[in-house]
Amino acid sequence: MKVEICNECGRSVKQGSGLFVNRVRDLDNITTREENGKPYPNGDFICIECDDKLRGNK
């Protein structure tokens, strides 16, 4: 069962949310996300806006 929120900003990425289309599946598990300091580690996705930010920081 996937949790359809962005694990960076906590917003919904469900179909119809506006962030559904370009959402990115986060393949890390919750423990890894917590270790990485994710604000919403239970979210199984990253929205396109946060994905852009993360890529920009690399």
Ligand SMILES: [Zn+2]
């Ligand atoms: Zn986000």
